[in-house]
Amino acid sequence: MTRRYVVRRLLQLGPTAAAILLVGFLLIHLAPGDPVLALAGENGDAEYYAFVREKFGLDEPLPTQLATYAGNVLRGDLGTSYVLGRPVSDVIAERLPATLLLTGTALVFSTVAGVAIGVFSATRRRRWPDVTVTLATLAMYSAPVFLLGQLAILLLALRAGWFPVQGMTDARSSATGLSHVLDVGHHLVLPALALAAQEVAAVSRLSRVGLLDELRRDHIRTARAKGVPERTVVLSHALRRALLPVVTVLGGRTGQLVAGAVVVEVVFGWPGIGRLLVTAMQARDAPVVLGVFLLVAVTVVVANLLTDLLYAWLDPRVRYR
Amino acid sequence: MRAAGATPLLSVRDLVVEFHARSGVVRAVDGIDLDVHPGETLGVVGESGSGKTVSMLAAVGLLPAAPYCTVRGQVLLNGRDLLTLSTRDLRALRGREIGMIFQDPMTSLHPSFRVVDQVAEALLVHDSALADRQARTRALELLERVGVARPDRRVRDYPHQWSGGMRQRAMIAIAIANDPPLLIADEPTTALDVTIQAQILDVLRRARDELGAAAVLITHDLGVVAELADRVSVLQSGRVVESATVEEVFAAPRHPHTITLLDALPRLDRPLAERRPVAEAPPVLEVEDVAVHYANPGGGVVRAVDGVSLSLLPGETLGLVGESGCGKSTLARTIVRLVDPQAGRVRFGGRDITRARGRALRGVRRALAMVFQDPYASLNPRMTVGEIVAAPLRIAGCYRSSGGRRRVAELLDMVRLDPASADRLPSDFSGGQRQRVGIARALALSPRVLVLDEPVSSLDVSIQAQVVGLLDQLQRELGLTYLFISHDLSLVRQISDRVAVMYLGKIVELGTREQVYERPTHPYTQSLLAAVPSPHPERRSSRTLLVGEVADPTDPPSGCRFRTRCAKAAPECAEEVPALVVREGSDHPSACHFASTAPPGSPAGTSGSTPDAG
Numbered sequence A: 001m002t003r004r005y006v007v008r009r010l011l012q013l014g015p016t017a018a019a020i021l022l023v024g025f026l027l028i029h030l031a032p033g034d035p036v037l038a039l040a041g042e043n044g045d046a047e048y049y050a051f052v053r054e055k056f057g058l059d060e061p062l063p064t065q066l067a068t069y070a071g072n073v074l075r076g077d078l079g080t081s082y083v084l085g086r087p088v089s090d091v092i093a094e095r096l097p098a099t100l101l102l103t104g105t106a107l108v109f110s111t112v113a114g115v116a117i118g119v120f121s122a123t124r125r126r127r128w129p130d131v132t133v134t135l136a137t138l139a140m141y142s143a144p145v146f147l148l149g150q151l152a153i154l155l156l157a158l159r160a161g162w163f164p165v166q167g168m169t170d171a172r173s174s175a176t177g178l179s180h181v182l183d184v185g186h187h188l189v190l191p192a193l194a195l196a197a198q199e200v201a202a203v204s205r206l207s208r209v210g211l212l213d214e215l216r217r218d219h220i221r222t223a224r225a226k227g228v229p230e231r232t233v234v235l236s237h238a239l240r241r242a243l244l245p246v247v248t249v250l251g252g253r254t255g256q257l258v259a260g261a262v263v264v265e266v267v268f269g270w271p272g273i274g275r276l277l278v279t280a281m282q283a284r285d286a287p288v289v290l291g292v293f294l295l296v297a298v299t300v301v302v303a304n305l306l307t308d309l310l311y312a313w314l315d316p317r318v319r320y321r
Numbered sequence B: 001m002r003a004a005g006a007t008p009l010l011s012v013r014d015l016v017v018e019f020h021a022r023s024g025v026v027r028a029v030d031g032i033d034l035d036v037h038p039g040e041t042l043g044v045v046g047e048s049g050s051g052k053t054v055s056m057l058a059a060v061g062l063l064p065a066a067p068y069c070t071v072r073g074q075v076l077l078n079g080r081d082l083l084t085l086s087t088r089d090l091r092a093l094r095g096r097e098i099g100m101i102f103q104d105p106m107t108s109l110h111p112s113f114r115v116v117d118q119v120a121e122a123l124l125v126h127d128s129a130l131a132d133r134q135a136r137t138r139a140l141e142l143l144e145r146v147g148v149a150r151p152d153r154r155v156r157d158y159p160h161q162w163s164g165g166m167r168q169r170a171m172i173a174i175a176i177a178n179d180p181p182l183l184i185a186d187e188p189t190t191a192l193d194v195t196i197q198a199q200i201l202d203v204l205r206r207a208r209d210e211l212g213a214a215a216v217l218i219t220h221d222l223g224v225v226a227e228l229a230d231r232v233s234v235l236q237s238g239r240v241v242e243s244a245t246v247e248e249v250f251a252a253p254r255h256p257h258t259i260t261l262l263d264a265l266p267r268l269d270r271p272l273a274e275r276r277p278v279a280e281a282p283p284v285l286e287v288e289d290v291a292v293h294y295a296n297p298g299g300g301v302v303r304a305v306d307g308v309s310l311s312l313l314p315g316e317t318l319g320l321v322g323e324s325g326c327g328k329s330t331l332a333r334t335i336v337r338l339v340d341p342q343a344g345r346v347r348f349g350g351r352d353i354t355r356a357r358g359r360a361l362r363g364v365r366r367a368l369a370m371v372f373q374d375p376y377a378s379l380n381p382r383m384t385v386g387e388i389v390a391a392p393l394r395i396a397g398c399y400r401s402s403g404g405r406r407r408v409a410e411l412l413d414m415v416r417l418d419p420a421s422a423d424r425l426p427s428d429f430s431g432g433q434r435q436r437v438g439i440a441r442a443l444a445l446s447p448r449v450l451v452l453d454e455p456v457s458s459l460d461v462s463i464q465a466q467v468v469g470l471l472d473q474l475q476r477e478l479g480l481t482y483l484f485i486s487h488d489l490s491l492v493r494q495i496s497d498r499v500a501v502m503y504l505g506k507i508v509e510l511g512t513r514e515q516v517y518e519r520p521t522h523p524y525t526q527s528l529l530a531a532v533p534s535p536h537p538e539r540r541s542s543r544t545l546l547v548g549e550v551a552d553p554t555d556p557p558s559g560c561r562f563r564t565r566c567a568k569a570a571p572e573c574a575e576e577v578p579a580l581v582v583r584e585g586s587d588h589p590s591a592c593h594f595a596s597t598a599p600p601g602s603p604a605g606t607s608g609s610t611p612d613a614g
Helices: A002-011 A013-030 A035-040 A046-055 A062-074 A089-120 A128-142 A145-159 A177-215 A218-228 A230-248 A250-268 A273-282 A286-314 A317-321 B052-059 B087-093 B114-123 B131-147 B164-176 B194-211 B220-228 B248-249 B255-262 B330-337 B358-367 B387-395 B406-413 B419-424 B429-445 B462-479 B487-497 B511-518 B525-529 B571-575
Strands: B012-019 B023-036 B040-045 B069-077 B097-102 B183-185 B214-219 B230-238 B239-245 B285-293 B299-312 B317-321 B341-349 B368-371 B449-453 B480-487 B500-501 B506-512
Touching: A002 A013, A002 B487, A002 B500, A002 B506, A013 A062, A013 A286, A013 B449, A035 A046, A035 A250, A062 A230, A062 B012, A089 A128, A089 A177, A089 A230, A089 A250, A089 A273, A089 A286, A089 B358, A128 A177, A128 B387, A128 B511, A145 A250, A145 A273, A145 B230, A177 A250, A177 B317, A218 A230, A218 B114, A218 B164, A230 A286, A250 B487, A273 A317, A286 B087, A286 B506, A286 B511, A317 B387, B012 B052, B023 B040, B023 B214, B023 B230, B023 B239, B052 B183, B052 B214, B052 B500, B087 B164, B097 B164, B097 B248, B114 B164, B131 B164, B131 B500, B164 B194, B183 B194, B183 B511, B230 B248, B239 B248, B239 B255, B248 B255, B255 B462, B299 B330, B299 B358, B299 B506, B317 B330, B317 B487, B330 B341, B330 B368, B330 B449, B330 B480, B358 B449, B368 B429, B387 B419, B387 B429, B406 B419, B406 B525, B429 B462, B480 B487, B487 B511, B500 B511, B506 B511, B506 B525
Parallel strands: B040 B214, B040 B230, B097 B183, B183 B214, B317 B480, B317 B500, B368 B449, B449 B480
Antiparallel strands: B012 B023, B012 B069, B230 B239, B285 B299, B285 B341, B500 B506
C-alpha cells in the first residue's frame, strides 16, 4: 500500500511540472517590455531588431514559442542566455552548488536547532527558561533577513572581525583540500545563520506547541503508566508526532529559504542562483530568469513530495487513505 | 470478602489533590481513605468529577507536576509510600508493580507504533537484559492470552487497524505484561459496546485471577462493579461516602448518594413503568427499504444500511438498538436527510421526502429534528447557548415572530435550564446540561418527530437518568414522536414503546418492548440481552458471551449476516437471507431461520417453533 501511495504521488509530478512551465513562460512573455530591446540595445535600427527577433525565434506566435521551449526543456535544453551567450543550464549549473550549500545548511540547521529549542522550552513550560527562549525567538522571527544580515556583517564581521564580510572564498588565497573546505565553511557561517534565523524561530515555536499538545495525550499517559522513562516519553513517544507540523511546513520552508537566499546572497555577495536571478532580471535575460524559476519551482514541488512521504512514515494512518 | 484483616496491598490515607488554576484552587480529592487487600478487587464508584480517576492518577504520580497540582497524604504500596518515592523509583514501579488500563482504547495507544511493539515495550523498559525478539515473542503470547486471535498474523498492525475492543485487549496485555500484583482499571469498558464490554470484563476477570492480582476498578457504572468487584467505595465530591462489600451495597445501601446511583442504573430486571397507549393513527414517519452504501476509502463498498423498513406512529418511541458499526447512525442521518440513500424511500406525514429540496426540505427540517450524540462536539464553542438555541429559528426566518429572546428563554426553561444562562458559552456547562441545550435547539421549531442519536451515551448514569426523564416528560407535554437510538439495551427498555434491533445494516427483530425483551427470538437480540451486566453480585453467572465483533460491512457474510457469530448457525443460513417476518410460534417479526425463544446454546427447534412459545 505504501508503494502505491508513492507511485501515485510520483505520477502527480508530471502535470504539476507542466503547469509550472506554462505559468512561468506566460508570466515572462506577458510582462511589459520587449526582450529585443534588452538584446539589441535601445538605439538599434528596425532592420537589426528584426534580425535579432528572427534569430531568437521571437517573431513566432507565442504558442509556437511555448511549444518549442517546452520541447527543448524536455530534452534538457533551457535555452541560451541573451546576455552571456551561453547555455542557461551551464550558467545555472555553475551557480547551483553555492546556493545548495547555503540553503541546505540553513535548512538542516534551522530544523535541528528549532526542534532542540522547542523541546527545551516545552519541557520547561512557563518557567523562566521557556519565557526567555520565547521572547528571543519572537524577536528573531520579527527581524527581516536583510536587517539580520547587515547587523551580522556590521557586528560580527566588521567590528569583531570574526568572520569574512563578503563572498564564498578568500580572494587572496587559492587554498585546496581541507583548508579550502574550512575557508568556505568560515564564509558560510554568517549567511547561513542570517538565512536560518527566522526559520529557527518558526520551527521552535511549532515544535514547542506540537510537543505540549502531544504530551497531554492519552497515549503519553499510557507510556508513563508502563514505566517508560520520561526522556524516552518526550523524545520518542511525544516528539515523533509533535514533529508532524514541523514536517508539514518543510516543503513550504524550502521555498521560503530559496526566496531568502536571493536577499542573503546579495547582502553577503554569495555567488549563487539568487544573485544570478537578480542580475538576469535587471538585464531582462528572460531565458535565465525562466530557467531559475523552473528550477526553484520544481525544487519546491519535490520538497513537498518528500514531505508527504515523510509524513506517511510518521503517521501510518496517512498511508491508508 | 477475601483476606480481610490482613495488611492491605495498597493503602491510601487522607489523600488530598488540589489543582491550581488561575481562577483559584480546586480541591478534586478531599481526604480519601482506601484499602485494597491482596487478591481483592475494589470498585471505586462515583460520577464524573467525584475524584475517582484523579485520586488513582495521584497515587501513581501521573498528575501534572507541582505548580499545577499538589498531592498530600499517604499512598502505601506494600508499605512503601509512593508519594515520597523519587521519580526514578516511581517509574520503575509503574508497569511492574502496578498495571494500568485506561478508559478510551481509541486514544490510549500510540498511533504511530505497532501494537505488538507497544506491548513489547512494557516488557523492555523493565528488563534491560531482554532482547527485542524475545520481547516481541512474549508480547504475542500476551496478546493471545487476552483473546486476540492469531496475533502472529497481526505483527505489523497499527492501532488504527484494530477495533476498540481489540485495542482494549492490547491495553490489558500491556497492563499484565510484568505480572503486577495490582491492576488499576479506569472505566475500562465505558467506551465499548455492551457485547464487547462483556468480553473485556471477562478478559479482565481472567487476567486478574490468573495473576492472583488485586485490582482497583474505577467506574461510574454500578453494573460493572456488580460483575467484578469484591468491595465498593462510593465517592462524591472528592470524599468517600460509603465503603462496603459489593453485596451490602446492592442489598442495603446506606448513603443517599449510593441509593441515587443505584436508582439511576437502568436495569433489565426492574419492573417496567406502564407506557401511555399509542393512538391508532397512520404513521408519521415511514422508512421503506432504505439502503445507504458508500465507498470505503480503503476500497470496496460499505453497506451501512441495506434494506431497512420502519414506521413511527405519532406519539410513540421506537428504540433502535445494535452494536457500533451496525448502521444505526447512518439510518438516523438518512431519515433527517443529512445522508442521501441509494435506494428506498422516506415518507414524512405521508409525503415522500427522499428527494425533497429547497422549500420542501426546509419544511421537513422544521418538523423533524435531531439530537446528536456528543454534546461536547455538537455545540459551537464560540456561540452562546442563547445563540445556539436561536439558530434554527433564525435560519427558518421566524426568530422575531416566534418571540425572540422570550422564545429562547421558554425553550431553556422547557429543558430545565436557567433562562438567564442564555448568555453563557457551552464550556460553562456540564455534559448533561449541554445535552439539554442540544434538546432545546432541536425543539426550537416545535417539531413533531425527534431523532435522538445516542443522546445520553456519553453521560454519567445518574445524568442519563435525568435526561431520559426529561425526554419522557417532553414527549408527554408536547406529544412528540421519538426515534431513540442507543446501544444500551436497558435504557431503550425504559423509554420505548417498540424496539427494533439492527445488525450490520439490517433490522433483525422488531416488536413491542415486551415482545423483544421478554420473548426475544433472534439469537442476536438474545446475545445482546445476555451481555448486559447484571446488578446482582450474588448471581455472577458464567454467561454465554457473544463471540467476535461485528463483521466487515464491506464484505458482509452471505445469507444471514449474523451467522458468523451465531450459535445456531446451520448450512442454510449461509445460503438464504432470512426475511423479517413473523415466524411460527412467535408474535413479532424476526429475521432468523430458527427464530425461537430458546436462547442460543440450548437445543433449538429446527422449525423455529417451541411448544411453550406464543
